[in-house]
Amino acid sequence: MTPSLPRLLALALAAGLHLAAQAADLTVSAAASLTNAFKDLAPLFEAANPGTKLLFNFAASGPLLQQIAKGAPVDVFASADQETMDQAQAQGLVKAGQRRNIVSNALVVIVPTAATRLPAGLKDLAQPAYQRIAIGLPASVPVGRYTKGVLEAEGLWAPIEPKMIGAQSVRQALDYVARAEVDAGFVYATDAALMPDKVKVALTVATTKPILYPAAPIAASPNLAVAQKFVDFVVAPPAQAVLAKYGFGKP
Amino acid sequence: MHEAWVALALTLKVAGWATALNLVLGVGVGYAMARWRFPGRDLADAVLTLPMVMPPTVLGYYMLVLIGTQGPIGAWLLQHFGIRLIFTWQAAVIAATVVSFPLVFKSARAAFETVDPQLEDAARLLGISEVAVFFRVSLPLAWRGVLAGLLLSFARAMGEFGATLMVAGSIPGKTQTLSIAVYEAVQAGQDDTANVLVAITSLVCVCVLLSAGRLVPGRVAPRN
Numbered sequence: 475m476t477p478s479l480p481r482l483l484a485l486a487l488a489a490g491l492h493l494a495a496q497a498a499d500l501t502v503s504a505a506a507s508l509t510n511a512f513k514d515l516a517p518l519f520e521a522a523n524p525g526t527k528l529l530f531n532f533a534a535s536g537p538l539l540q541q542i543a544k545g546a547p548v549d550v551f552a553s554a555d556q557e558t559m560d561q562a563q564a565q566g567l568v569k570a571g572q573r574r575n576i577v578s579n580a581l582v583v584i585v586p587t588a589a590t591r592l593p594a595g596l597k598d599l600a601q602p603a604y605q606r607i608a609i610g611l612p613a614s615v616p617v618g619r620y621t622k623g624v625l626e627a628e629g630l631w632a633p634i635e636p637k638m639i640g641a642q643s644v645r646q647a648l649d650y651v652a653r654a655e656v657d658a659g660f661v662y663a664t665d666a667a668l669m670p671d672k673v674k675v676a677l678t679v680a681t682t683k684p685i686l687y688p689a690a691p692i693a694a695s696p697n698l699a700v701a702q703k704f705v706d707f708v709v710a711p712p713a714q715a716v717l718a719k720y721g722f723g724k725p
Numbered sequence: 726m727h728e729a730w731v732a733l734a735l736t737l738k739v740a741g742w743a744t745a746l747n748l749v750l751g752v753g754v755g756y757a758m759a760r761w762r763f764p765g766r767d768l769a770d771a772v773l774t775l776p777m778v779m780p781p782t783v784l785g786y787y788m789l790v791l792i793g794t795q796g797p798i799g800a801w802l803l804q805h806f807g808i809r810l811i812f813t814w815q816a817a818v819i820a821a822t823v824v825s826f827p828l829v830f831k832s833a834r835a836a837f838e839t840v841d842p843q844l845e846d847a848a849r850l851l852g853i854s855e856v857a858v859f860f861r862v863s864l865p866l867a868w869r870g871v872l873a874g875l876l877l878s879f880a881r882a883m884g885e886f887g888a889t890l891m892v893a894g895s896i897p898g899k900t901q902t903l904s905i906a907v908y909e910a911v912q913a914g915q916d917d918t919a920n921v922l923v924a925i926t927s928l929v930c931v932c933v934l935l936s937a938g939r940l941v942p943g944r945v946a947p948r949n
Contacts (some may be wrong), residue, residue, distance in 0.1 A: 611909065640896050656812075
C-alpha cells in the first residue's frame, strides 16, 4: 500500500505533536535587567531538574506583559516592578497565590567614562550641560517609571523630560550611555556593573518605591508544577548567591 | 488624536527628504552605472544593492558605528561642526535614505539601460553639452522607470523601522515616526492608540499606491 499524501501529512503532524509534548521546555519571560544573572542560573536549575530545558525571553516588563496578555506560551513571568505584575494579576494571567518577590535592586545615574564631570545631584541634570538623558519609557519600562517617580517627587520631571531619550528597555539606556550618545542615563546598579569600562556611576538614587522584582507562574501554563519549582528555586540560597554576584539584593 | 498627526507629519517629512535625496543619488549613480564600464562594476552594483537585502538592524548598527559620536564620521562632525546626528530627525532621514536607495538606483539603472545610446549620440552630434544630453534626452526617456523607483522608495522610507529606531530613537514629535509610534503603543498595551495609528498608516499607504498607479500608467500614451 502506498501511503497517500494526507496520510503522510497526518503522520508528520502526529510526530510533531509527540515531540512537542515530550520536550519539557519551561519558558521564562523575565525583565531585561535579569538577562545575565538568569542565563547563569539556567544550568543550575536544569541540573536539579533533569529533562527540563529553560527558555528565556528577555525584554522590558511592559512588552512581556503584553505578550502574555495576548496569549504567548509562557510559564513564568518575572517583572522589574510590582506595578507590571499587579496588572498581570488583575487580568488573572498569573497565579496570585504563588507570587514571590525574588530580588531587589537600586536606581543609579550613569555617565560615559569619558565624561569630565559628574553630576553632584539630580538637580544638576536639569542644567544645560546635560542635553540628552536616557530614561526607560515610563509607559512600558519599569526603570523609566521608577525614574519618573523620583524626578516628579523632586520637582525635576518638567525640566528633564524634554531632554529624555526614551529607551525600549533598561539595557538600551545602558547602551546609549556606553556609546556616549547621551550625557547621562538612569539604569539599575546591576546594569551599570556590567560595563565598568564604559560607564561610571555618578549617583545612587533613592526611589519613592522600593525596587522589588516579583515572579509568578503563569495561570495558563501547562507546566504549573515546574513553573512553581522555578520560582521557589530563584528565592532559595544557591540561586540568590548567583544573583548577589551580579549585585542584586535580597528581596 | 493629536499625537498621531504629529507622527504622520514627521513620517511624511522624513520620507519626503529621503526620496528627494534618493532622486539625486539614485538617479546619478543609476545613470553612471548604466553608461560607464569599469572594472568591479558588478561588485559596485552588489554593494549598492546590499541595503535592500540586509536586515535593517545590521544597517542600523553600521550607521550607529559610523555616525555615532564615537564613530569616524560622527566624531568628525562633532569636532568640526558640533553636530550630533544620533537621535535627530536627520538621522531618521539618513536611515530611510540608505534603506530605500537601492529601489531608486535599481529602477533608474534599468530605465537608463533601455534608452538607446544612439539617441544620445545623435544629440551630441547636434552639438549640445553632456549635461543637456542627460536632461533633454536620457532623463525624459527614462523618466517613468525613475518615477516608479521613487514612489517605491517613498513607500519604503515611510515604513522604515529597524534602522531608524537604532539611530534616531523614539522621541515623540522629533523622531517618532508612525511605524515606531505603533510599536511603542503596542509595547505599552495602548491598543486604542495603536488602532488609530494603524488605521492612519494603512490609509496613507493606500493613497500612495493609488497615486503611484496614476503617476505611472501601465501603458505609454498613444502618440499622435
